[in-house]
Amino acid sequence: MSVTTTTHLNFRGDAREALAFYHSVFGGRTAVVTYADAGAVQDPAAADQVMWGEVAADNGFHVMAYDVPAQLSYDQGEKAFFVSVRGDDADEISDLWKRLAEGSTVVRELEAAQWSPLYGMLTDRFGVTWVLDVAVPYDG
Template identity: 60%
Template sequence: MTVNAVTHLNFRGEARAALTFYQAVFGGTQTVVTYKEAGAVEEPAEADRVIWGQVVSDAGFRVMAFDVPSRRPWHPGEAAFFVSVRGESAGEITAYWEKLVEGATVLQPLAPSVWSPLYGMVTDRFGITWVLDVAGDPAAR
């Protein structure tokens, strides 16, 4: 089993442009899932914003990004990133999840998502927000 820790950048309406820029800089493949595609639209004006996206290059560069929805507070430079832990199996990710949630605030329960067979988000007792998921091919869903 392997696990990757990936920087997960947070924006408000600029995630797609940022991912396009990073792809132009580092090369690789860009994947974007919108709130509409995920069936998670709460504010119609945000339907085409990014709920999950990434750029992955053959050279090893990887970054993820999303647009923080307007219902959640966000200010540039504050909560600008998450730590994303991506594993190969549900068992591996569930084991990490069960340890991280002790004394934590669960923001998104561990469950299947549009881009991953298993995904969850938790802010640990130190105030760090972690995104855990099982690597999957969003195009195959």
Template identity: 65%
Template sequence: MTITTTTHLNFRGDARAALDLYRTVFGGEAAVVTYRDAHAVQDEAEADHVLWGQVQSPAGFHVMAYDVPGRLPYDPGANPVFVSVRGTDGDEVRRYWTGLAADGTVLQDLAPSGWSPLYGMVRDRFGVVWVLDVAAEQAWS
């Protein structure tokens, strides 16, 4: 049996914009199904919100997202999840960093660390915290 895991992010009305940002940053294709598309509208004001969406790139990036309906509780909390993006090319990781940091908040500058040639943490404009680094051979066991 083979499995994969995919980060699934929850929003309150911002899923489409977030997916657009991630497609711009990481490339690939976006797919979006709204509540209207799925004939699942319970609140007309939310009909065009995302029931299911994803961005998937040929390079291996894959994230899913949806808009939590207003009738359900939604509290993103404090640091409920970090999305980790690890690459092997520093220039590629820098491009991702630049895209995610636009209108976001840098939590840890993208710079060399004790375990990686480049490591950084940024909260994008939707409140999602991303950890980006360049894979390196671990010096400890």
């Protein structure tokens, strides 16, 4: 079993451009899933925006990013990042979630999502937003 933490950057329409830039700097591979790809379009104008994206390089560099939907508030200084905890074991992620959730505000319950067997988001009592999920290979 293993887990990793990854900086998860939040943008308003610039995530794809930012990921391309980070890829040009650090190399590695880029994966991008749009709201349309995930069947999660709430605003047709945002269908091609990034719902989930990452750059991961063999040298250990890893960053994730997404475009905050228009219906959610966004202040670059207030919600500039999440801490993403990814693991390959659902029991381990569930246990971490239970402990981290104490005193936290759950944004999205830890449950199955289209892209992961388990995915959840919460903001802890210190104001840090955490995303926990079970990592699965992306074949897009």
